[in-house]
Amino acid sequence: MSKHVCIICGYAYDGALSFDELPSDYVCPICGVNKDKFDVLAHDFKEAFLKIDYGLYVITSKDGDRDNGCVIDALMQLTDNPPSVAFSINKGNMTHQFLKNSKEFNISILTKAAPKELFRTFSAKSGRDFNKFEEFTDTKRSKNGILYISKYCNARLSGKIFDEIDAGTHTLFRGEITETEDINNMDTLTYSEYRSEAKYKQMFCFQCQQTAKGSGCTMSGVCGKKPDTAHEQDVLTCEMISLAKAVQGKTLGLVAIDLIVDGLFSTVTNVNFDTAKVSALTGEIRYERKRLGGSEAIKPDELFSGDKDIVSLRSTLLFGLRGMAAYAHHARILGKRSERVDSWFVKGMASLVESHTIGEWLALLMEFGGINLDCMALLESANISTYGNPSPTSVSFGVEKGPFIVITGHDLHDLQMLLEQTDGRGVNIYTHGEMLPAHGYPALKKYKHLKGHYGTAWQNQQNEFKNLPAPIIWTTNCIMPPKESYADRVYTTSVVEYPNTKHIPASKTGNKDFSSLIAHAIALGGFSEDKTFTGLNGGTETITGFGKQTILDNAGTIIDAVKAKAIKHFFLVGGCDGAQPGRSYYTEFVKQTPKDTVVLTLACGKFRFNDINAGTIGPFPRILDMGQCNDAYGAVQVAIALAGAFNCGVNDLPLTLVLSWYEQKAVCILLTLLSLGIKNIFIGPSLPAFISPNVLNVLVEKFSLTPISSPEADLKKILPN
Ligand code: SF4
Numbered sequence: 001m002s003k004h005v006c007i008i009c010g011y012a013y014d015g016a017l018s019f020d021e022l023p024s025d026y027v028c029p030i031c032g033v034n035k036d037k038f039d040v041l042a043h044d045f046k047e048a049f050l051k052i053d054y055g056l057y058v059i060t061s062k063d064g065d066r067d068n069g070c071v072i073d074a075l076m077q078l079t080d081n082p083p084s085v086a087f088s089i090n091k092g093n094m095t096h097q098f099l100k101n102s103k104e105f106n107i108s109i110l111t112k113a114a115p116k117e118l119f120r121t122f123s124a125k126s127g128r129d130f131n132k133f134e135e136f137t138d139t140k141r142s143k144n145g146i147l148y149i150s151k152y153c154n155a156r157l158s159g160k161i162f163d164e165i166d167a168g169t170h171t172l173f174r175g176e177i178t179e180t181e182d183i184n185n186m187d188t189l190t191y192s193e194y195r196s197e198a199k200y201k202q203m204f205c206f207q208c209q210q211t212a213k214g215s216g217c218t219m220s221g222v223c224g225k226k227p228d229t230a231h232e233q234d235v236l237t238c239e240m241i242s243l244a245k246a247v248q249g250k251t252l253g254l255v256a257i258d259l260i261v262d263g264l265f266s267t268v269t270n271v272n273f274d275t276a277k278v279s280a281l282t283g284e285i286r287y288e289r290k291r292l293g294g295s296e297a298i299k300p301d302e303l304f305s306g307d308k309d310i311v312s313l314r315s316t317l318l319f320g321l322r323g324m325a326a327y328a329h330h331a332r333i334l335g336k337r338s339e340r341v342d343s344w345f346v347k348g349m350a351s352l353v354e355s356h357t358i359g360e361w362l363a364l365l366m367e368f369g370g371i372n373l374d375c376m377a378l379l380e381s382a383n384i385s386t387y388g389n390p391s392p393t394s395v396s397f398g399v400e401k402g403p404f405i406v407i408t409g410h411d412l413h414d415l416q417m418l419l420e421q422t423d424g425r426g427v428n429i430y431t432h433g434e435m436l437p438a439h440g441y442p443a444l445k446k447y448k449h450l451k452g453h454y455g456t457a458w459q460n461q462q463n464e465f466k467n468l469p470a471p472i473i474w475t476t477n478c479i480m481p482p483k484e485s486y487a488d489r490v491y492t493t494s495v496v497e498y499p500n501t502k503h504i505p506a507s508k509t510g511n512k513d514f515s516s517l518i519a520h521a522i523a524l525g526g527f528s529e530d531k532t533f534t535g536l537n538g539g540t541e542t543i544t545g546f547g548k549q550t551i552l553d554n555a556g557t558i559i560d561a562v563k564a565k566a567i568k569h570f571f572l573v574g575g576c577d578g579a580q581p582g583r584s585y586y587t588e589f590v591k592q593t594p595k596d597t598v599v600l601t602l603a604c605g606k607f608r609f610n611d612i613n614a615g616t617i618g619p620f621p622r623i624l625d626m627g628q629c630n631d632a633y634g635a636v637q638v639a640i641a642l643a644g645a646f647n648c649g650v651n652d653l654p655l656t657l658v659l660s661w662y663e664q665k666a667v668c669i670l671l672t673l674l675s676l677g678i679k680n681i682f683i684g685p686s687l688p689a690f691i692s693p694n695v696l697n698v699l700v701e702k703f704s705l706t707p708i709s710s711p712e713a714d715l716k717k718i719l720p721n
């Protein structure tokens with residue numbers, strides 16, 4: 001029977017039931033991830049093979065002026081006289097090609113002191129993408145002119161290939177040893193030690209709500225992020241910090257700012273899974289940092305190490321900056337930028353490696369919250385000046401027959417370009433996830449072929465896309481590792497990247513050519529008849545477009561309703577959604593809100609309840625969809641306006657914020673709300689792993705930040721009578 005292994009913590013399921021018979025809500029007993037995070041160990045021979053032990057070696061070769069090398073384990077001594085060895089190497093490796101061409105090699109025998117960085121360079125990356133010896137510099141050249149590893153190596157063999165045997169995916173080379181060097185007496189590192197040593201456990205990431213065991217992803221990301229990508233994102237972050245230090249105090253260069261913004265956005269959860277692309281961006285940033293005379297970047301291991309509370313505060317700022325970068329990126333695409341926001345990216349990134357007391361860190365976080373408010377305001381004005389003020393719009397969940405494209409993510413500009421290019425082509429457009437609020441904007445809903453909304457929020461994409469006769473394009477997060485059933489229909493653009501999927505780049509002027517996507521939609525043909533789909537609660541449509549202006553235009557009616565006690569309380573229930581079962585709290589919470597209360601909502605958390613018919617209050621539905629996560633700015637403005645009308649503070653209004661968080665945009669929005677002094681926010685489904693107990697105490701004491709409990713208990717707390 002094939003075995004199932006948790007890809008997050010390595011736990012191998014060994015129960016009495018077959019894995020397929022386990023209930024769908026089965027979770028890993030070690031790290032708590034869902035059933036879909038288990039992989040089949042298709043062939044048990046793999047496990048037996050893992051028990052063969054080897055040494056580990058870096059084999060290097062040269063082709064013309066170019067050096068390259070990679071880690072191998074399959075090496076054996078063949079004969080003493082003449083001294084000869086045999087080794088096998090995968091044909092896909094660039095080093096394989098170098099060996100075939102030059103017939104010469106060096107083998108460096110690695111010791112137990114070899115750091116994981118060496119494996120990242122020589123094992124995880126391809127020489128086709130970059131020069132490995134620029135990254136790893138502890139090398140020397142031997143007499144044959146080939147580089148070898150001079151540190152973390154106890155001996156070096158130089159040789160010439162005299163025979164090759166084709167072994168399918170690999171070539172078995174035989175080589176005569178022409179020179180050896182005995183470097184030191186340290187023990188050779190074995191493959192089994194490499195697999196079991198904690199120092200080679202590959203990553204640390206705790207930036208999102210679904211982090212493994214509620215503390216940090218260390219083996220592989222619950223989101224699907226692999227250790228190499230996580231490491232490359234840490235290197236990218238360190239380079240951005242150094243670039244920020246290099247430009248600090250100088251005239252603000254837009255190249256540096258844009259690189260920092262795009263780099264930060266690339267590291268947000270579920271944005272960029274392509275190690276090579278992240279590495280290429282790091283290269284651009286490194287080049288710019290060097291050009292500006294900046295000093296060497298800090299080591300990735302330093303990012304999340306040190307005093308717990310300082311790491312917590314530093315991480316909070318870093319993750320908040322990552323979230324704000326998404327908003328700044330969208331505003332920039334629409335031609336809006338602010339010097340105050342831009343310069344704060346530099347200040348914020350540079351401050352990550354400065355020493356601050358806890359009080360200074362908290363002040364910095366509050367200052368950042370205020371800047372993020374500016375950034376959200378900038379994006380709101382960019383959206384409104386480009387697409388008009390959103391107005392209430394009914395959106396169907398059904399899909400009409402004929403070719404169509406599903407567009408997801410948050411980028412309205414991409415949607416607009418796609419609508420223009422599909423106009424009159426017989427291809428309909430459906431939004432997914434956070435693209436839903438696009439239907440409310442006049443300049444977008446004027447396109448008759450913007451038909452409706454397919455599916456729900458991001459975490460359901462693997463189910464919702466598997467049988468769809470249409471391609472899907474991700475304009476921003478949240479992309480999940482595509483399942484085989486739809487991987488060939490996945491398109492990405494902008495900072496979103498997933499290896500081996502089709503990416504649509506922007507031209508120098510920002511234009512995108514969607515013709516391949518459109519041709520794919522036409523070839524697939526869509527459904528042969530109209531289809532009815534529903535939201536998560538069985539509703540066939542939803543209403544979006546209750547933007548700030550719509551609500552403010554009706555402020556008089558709302559105020560009168562509050563005074564007449566027709567509206568008893570407002571809830572803002574929203575934020576990022578995720579996959580955890582506990583998130584049904586938000587559905588239940590909304591269902592249990594009294595009929596004389598209004599539920600404002602935004603971001604993808606709304607899909608938990610946006611198809612429920614909760615009735616009306618006066619001219620409005622009881623559930624008012626205010627838009628995407630960045631439209632939290634509009635919600636804040638509405639709250640401030642209502643407080644003005646009632647001559648009280650926002651905290652005195654009959655208003656409670658019940659937020660769900662998942663990724664880093666939620667972090668910057670929370671910091672904005674706290675910087676405005678908004679108290680008594682309920683937050684869930686769990687508290688951020690990067691908030692240390694001491695920092696949490698401060699937030700609870702100062703802002704009465706409250707973890708959610710049950711809908712019944714929380715509603716009782718909020719509305720005791
Ligand atoms: S983004 Fe979240 S799930 Fe992904 S590796 Fe980081 S903490 Fe884990």
Ligand code: SF4
Pocket residue numbers: 433434458477478575576577603604605629662663665
């Ligand atoms: S609101 Fe957050 S979780 Fe939801 S799609 Fe947007 S980025 Fe992802």
